[in-house]
Amino acid sequence: MAMKENDQIIKENNCGTKMGLLYVLEAFTAIFKIGSISNNCCSELVMLGKVCNSTLVKRTLENPLFKDLNTVTIIAKSIETWNNFLALIDSPSPSA
Template identity: 30%
Template sequence: MTKFTFQVAMLFIVVALVCAFVPVFSVDESEAKSLWDTCLVKISPHCALNIVAAVFGNATINDSCCHDLIKEGKVCHDTLIKYIADIPALIARETLYLKKRDDMWNHCVAILKTV
């Protein structure tokens, strides 16, 4: 039950972040909004939640989500995690989150090379 509650909380955070960032991008940064919209459609909601939980929590990414992550692309992955890490509540640990982001990318590349 605790795992389910955690997943619901993480899903809420992802949805809230999307809602918070999209209006800002549409006004000031149309190119960034386009990248955001393009990136989000390449990955399943389940994997987006798994990635966020792995970078900003203590979860580990599923091998199946590594495929989605690589399909999303490094630019998308880097950009989306950076946007989330830049929010005021998280910025104090931004360096840690960006390292976890890069470690996750390298892990997923290694996983796909063995398949």
């Protein structure tokens, strides 16, 4: 049932069409593996929105390919990454 709910949220919020594939892969690597995210990707992900970010992470975790991942760790990493994005976007740019 959760899979259908997540699919509906993704569809209603156009989550699948708001972000370029390269940024999706960059964000995926940072959340599900080890990697960093560029400022451009960070901006794209924040524009995507928290609902889309959370739902796409949950939807990915429902995939049998990721059954061996620790769901609690991935969700915590996703939240931490999201908060880091917001801090980066909200921080003032250094003066030139």
